[in-house]
Amino acid sequence: MRWPLPAALLLLAALPLLGAAVLSLGALFDADAWRALWQDPQGPRALALSLWTGLASTILAWWATRSLLAQGFVQRRLARVLRGLPPMLATPHAAFAIGLVFLLAPSGWVLRAVSPWLTGLGSPPPWPTTQDPWGLGLIAALALKETPFLLWTAATQMQRDDVRRRWRAEHDLAQTLGYAPRRAFDLVVWPQLAPRLIGPLVAVLAYGLTVVDMALVIGPASPPTLAVLAWQWLLDADPAANAQGAAAGGVLALAVAVSVALWRLVPARAALCARLDTGARGRLAAASRCGRGWGGALLIAVYGAVFAALALGSVAGVWPFPDLWPETLSTRAWASVWAGRGTVLTTLGLAAASAALALAWSVAWLETAPRRWNAGLRPLLYLPLVTPAVLWVVGLYGAALWLRIEGRWPALLAAHTLMAMPYVLLALEPAYLGFDPRHRAVSSSLGHGRARFLLLVKWPLLRRALAASAAVGFAVSVAQYLPTLYLGAGRWSTVTTEAVSLAAGGQRSLTSAYAGLQFALPLLGFALAAWVGRPRRFAPPPGAADGGTGDPARARAGPARAGVPGSAP
C-alpha cells in the first residue's frame, strides 16, 4: 500500500542521479587518461595540496564549531548565535574569497592601513600573503566559510525540543557531579551531537577537497590544487585533456570517500575513555564565562571586514597602494549591475522553483520512505555533494543530450533541483525525523486522517525547519554556474553566470558589485524563511504580575501562585 509512493520518488531521483553518475564516471575507464594523469608533473603535488587544504580546513572548521557551540550552549546564547548565521551562510564562496584576498593581499587593506607609517613600505611587499604555495590562505578562507554552515546544522539538531531538553538536563547533572560547564559539554553533549553531524561534515569535506572558485582566487597557483587542475582539463577543448580531467575528478571523489572513512576511524572513543579515566573536572574559568565569546566575535569581525572590503571595492576607481581610500570613486559597476537586472528575475524564478521542487520531494520522501530505505540510500542521494561539480555536470549534460532536452527550461530546472536536493534533505532530516510520533497517534485517536494531520499539525509545527531548508535550496540554486551554462546551453543568464563571466575580465569593482547582488538574493531567501518560521505569538498569561498582594482569589485564577496569607505584600 505504502510502497508505490516512496518507490516512485526513489526512481524519480535515482534515475537522473545514477545516469549522471555513470556518464560522468564513465570517462574513468580510459587507461590513457590515467596514464597521462600519472605522468603529469603537476599531479602529485596538486593532489597533496588538495588533501592538505581540504582536510586542514575541515578540521579547523570542526574545531571552531565545537568551541563556538560549547560557548553558546554553556552561556545559553545559542538562539542568538543562530540568528547571526544566515548572512554568513548567504555569502557566495567566490565573493568571500575575493574579499578576503583584498584584505590580506600584499596590496590589500590590512597592509594599506599600516603603511607607510608603521611598515615603511611605499609599494606592496613581496610577501606571499595570498596565493601562498602552502595553501594557508585557502585553508583560512575555507574554514571561515564552512564554520557557519556546520554551526547552522548543529543548531538545527538542537532545535529538536526533546533532544535539547534532555541534553540540558544531562549537562546540569554532569555539573552536579563536579564537572566545569565547558568540560561537561565536551564529555556529555558533544559526543552525542557529533555523530549526528556526519552528514554536514561529509558535505564540508567534499567541498574542501573539490572547491574550484575559491582555490582560483586565494589558493596556490603553481601548481594549483588538483580540483583546479581537473577543472582546467575538463574545460579544455581537447578530448584527451577532458579524459585526464575526468580521471583527476575520480581521484578526488576517491579522496573524499577515503577521508570520510578515515574520519570515522578517528579514535574519538578512545580519547573520551582516556578523559574519563582521569576524572579531571576541568577548569572553572572566571565564573565559566570562558573566553567571553571572542571566537564568535572574531568570526563576525572577519565577515564584516570582508563585506566592507567588497562594498568599497565595488565603488573604487583608481586606488594605488598605499592609499587607504580610493583616489576616485565611481558607480559604473553598480550601473552595469542595474543594466543586468533582467537576470535577477530568471534567477529568482529558477531558484524558487527548484527549491520548491526539492522541498516537495524531500518532504514526500521523509514522510513515506521506510527508515531502512532512508539510511541505505543516503549515499546515493548525496552523490551530487560528493562528486566534484565539474565532473558531475558532464554527467548531467550527457544525460540531457541523450534525452534530447538540452537547452530547454525543464532540463535546467531538473539540474538545479538535483543539485539543491541533497542540501535540502540534509537540512530537513533532523527536524522531520525527530518529530514526536505520538502526535500522530493523538491525531488519529481524535479521528483525523493523515492529510489533516499533516496540514494542521505536523507541517505547521515544522514550519521553521521547512522554511530554512527551502532557503538553503534557494541559495544553492542561485550559486549554480556550470549546470546553468551547460544544460541551459547558455540561453539563460542568471546572476551567477553574469558574475562569473565578468569576473573573467578581472575588474575588481565589477566583481565586487556582482558579488553584492549574488549575496542579496539568498539573504532575502533566508530572511523570508526566518519570517515564515517565526514561532506563534500567544497572548501573555492573564495577570502576569500579581503585585505580590497574595490575594488567594487571584492566586486561584493563576497557574502558579504562591499566595501566602499573612506574608507581607
Added chain:
Amino acid sequence: MNPCLPLLTRRRLFALLGSGAALSAGPAGAQAPGADWAAVEAAARGQTVHFNAWAGSEQINAYIQWVAGELQQRHGVKLRHVKINDAADVVKRVRAEKAAGRGAAEGTVDLVWINGENFAAMKREGLLGPPFAPSLPNFRYVDTVGKPTTLEDFSVPTDGLESPWGMAQLTFFADSRRLPQPPQNTAELLALARQQPGRISYPRPPAFHGTTFVKQVLLEHTPEVAALARPHSAEAFAAVTTPLWRYLDALHPHLWRGGRQFPQNAGAVRQMMADGELLLALTFNPNEAANEIAARRLPATVTSWQFARGTIGNTHFVAIPYNAPARAGALVTANFLLSPQAQARKADITHWGDPTVLDLARLPAPERALFQSTPLPGAVSRTAPALPEPHASWVEPVEKEWIRRYGSGG
C-alpha cells in the same frame, strides 16, 4: 579561469608572401554574392541567432547589444548574446551534440567567436558547416593582402569556414610614473627585471596571455623562425626552443615571487599593476589601457606600447557550426559584423577599440570617414609590426614543457 579565446588573430609574414597570391584568390567552394544573398536575407527574417561570445568585458557586451539592435532594425534578426567564458566550452558542446547524433539545424549554437586552437579543433573534427566567408557581400572589403592572418588562423587555412572580425596584437601597458622607460624587447625586459626584482610577472600558461608571452620570447630568440611556421615536430623542438628556456631560466629568479608563483590570468596582472604590485601588464587589445583610463579604473598616466621590432598579432573570427539552426540569420549577422559601420564603431575607442580587419583603401569615401577617431590617452602611440603566430600545433608542446619546468612548484 581560462579567459577564452578573445583576441587571438594570426598574421603570417613569411610563407604568406610566397603563397599570398594563391590565398587571395579565395578557398575552393566560395561563391560570389549575388541574388542568392537576397534569399538568405529573406530566410533570416524572424530568426533568433544565438551568438556564443566571450563576455568578460562590458564594452564588448555593450557592443554586441548594439549589433543586436541594428540587426533587429535592419533585418528583423533577433541576436541573443550567449555569454561564455571560454570558446573551448562551445567546441565541447558542438562535439557532444555531434556525438549524440544531432543533425543539421538541430544544434544550440548559431555563431561562435573563435580562433586559434579552438578553430583548428573544430575544423579538424568537421564541426563547422559549409564554407561561407567569401560569399558574404562585405567580405570584399577585408584586407586579405595587408592582413594575411585574416585567411590563415595560426597557420591553419580558414577555408572560408570562419569570417574575420577584428585584429589583436600583444601590447604592454604600465604607469609612466613608475616606469618612464618602457622595455622595447625581451632583453630590455630582462634588464628591467634585474634592476627591480619582484615587480614583473606574466600569467601562468596555459592561460593564453601567458602562453602568448612565452611565444613572443620564443619568436625573438629562436634561431629558426621558419620552423615555427610549419607544424610541430619533436626533432625540431629541442633546437627551436632551447634559447627560450635559457632566457626564462635567467628571467624567472627576478620575477614576482621569485618566479615560483604566477598570476592566474591577464586580469589579475592588470589588477596588480593598478595596485602597484607589478610594474607592467599585458593585453591583446591595443586599446585596453585607453578603455580602462576612460572608465576611471586606471590613472591617466598609464601608457601602452609594443616592442619596437614587433609583437605577436592575430585575427579573431566568427564561425558557424554545422548544426546551426538559424544559419541564414548567422550569415546575415556575420555579414553585418564585417560592414564598415559595425567595424568603425568597433574600432572606436569610446565603444570597444578593437582594430578593424577591413582595408580602408578599398572603402568608398563616406565609409572611410567613419574610421576617423582622435587618439585617447593610454592608446599605443607608435604601432609596431605584427609578428605571425607559430603554427597551432606548437602551442601544446611548449605549454607542456613550460609546466614541466616551472609549473610544478619548483
Added chain:
Amino acid sequence: MTLRVDIIALGNTQRTLLRGLRFEVPPGTVLTLMGPSGCGKSSVLAAIAGTLDSGAEDAEPLRLDGSIRLNGVDLGPRPTARRGVGLLFQDALLFPHLTVAENLLFAVPPGARASRRARVQQALQDAGLAGFGDRDPATLSGGQQARVAVMRALLAQPRALLLDEPFSKLDTALRSHFRAFVFDHIQAHGIPAVLVTHDRADVADPARVLELAGGGPYHAPTR
C-alpha cells in the same frame, strides 16, 4: 553537615513562584517536599543545586532571593560544579553514549585510575548489578537504570542529595524496594537529602514533611 535553606522569594520579574520558605535538614535525614504540580517544588531543588538558569531559553530565568547554607557555608556565590550537591531526576538520565561502568566512572572524583575503577566495581556490586558494567544503558530495565543513577549520584561523594520525584516512573512493586535502597544509602553516607514528590507513600520520615500549596508552606519543627 546540615543543609539550611532560607528562601525569601523565588521568581522572576513576571511572577513570583514562592515566598518565605525555610527549612533545615540534618545529616542522614530526608526532608520531603510535597505539593500539587506547578507550585515550585522542582524550582526549590534547582535553587539548591544552582541550576536555576537552566529553564527554557526564551523565558526569563528564576532568581533566588535568600540563602542556601551547607555546613555553614553559603552556596550562593558558588557555581553548580563546586557545590557538591547531587541531583536525581525522574528519568535516570544515564548518558547514552557511555556504558554503565563509564557512567559510574564519570562520577568518581579524580584520583588514581585503579582505585577509581575499583570503586565503580564496588558500586555495581552494591546495586546488585555486578557484570553489567559493559552494557549499553538503554538495554537496562527501568529499575536497573534507576539504581545505576543512584549509585552514580552517590559515587560523586556529594555533601547533599536532591531527589526530584525519582520513584514516579517505577511500578509499585519495585518502588518500595527501591525507596528503601535509596534511603538506606543516604543514611549510610550521612548526608542531608531533600525529596520532592506528590505521592504520600514516598514520604521517608513523616516528621519531616513540608506541604507547598496555596495554603502556604508549613514550617517543620526544627530540631
